[in-house]
């Protein structure tokens with residue numbers, strides 16, 4: 001699988017109508033950014049169960065013309081796509097990895113890029129280490145970065161580390177934004193989440 005942002009961010013979102021390159025929104029045409037990227041954004045990467053279009057192809061009408069929008073069946077997550085937080089937690093459990101880290105940087109005129117993705121055991125020993133595009137789990141672990149910063153357009157230079165905390169079921173990000181340190185929650189603990197729907201994170205007002 002290629003760089004995830006190419007197929008999640010380089011097209012508009014059929015669910016919330018967020019434009020290409022921009023974060024998803026909490027609902028259609030709202031301007032409240034969402035902490036997630038809608039599954040619909042991956043449609044072009046999947047085959048279409050309705051018209052049998054292959055990954056990369058546009059959907060077709062029964063008469064063979066290009067459809068104006070992808071078929072609904074294509075907007076849902078594929079069976080083998082590791083994408084929702086729940087599945088990522090399950091996968092970390094399988095690895096017996098209570099923590100996972102994703103290094104990233106972006107902004108200040110450049111698009112975001114992911115550095116190393118690592119899993120650690122409870123003794124902080126490294127269990128696995130991946131680079132960009134080296135598997136579905138590392139890509140899924142990087143999703144909160146794309147959901148939060150999209151392509152880093154108009155942002156100051158940000159370098160940081162995302163931490164997945166299996167025990168707390170929480171995802172944190174910390175690092176430096178411009179010349180200031182920052183830390184924030186990207187995915188809240190399930191208990192907190194229940195009280196805070198729809199969940200949004202603040203934009204980077206400097």
Ligand SMILES: [Zn+2]
Nearest residue numbers: 013016024038
């Ligand atoms: Zn969306």
Ligand SMILES: [Zn+2]
Nearest residue numbers: 048051059071
């Ligand atoms: Zn189709």
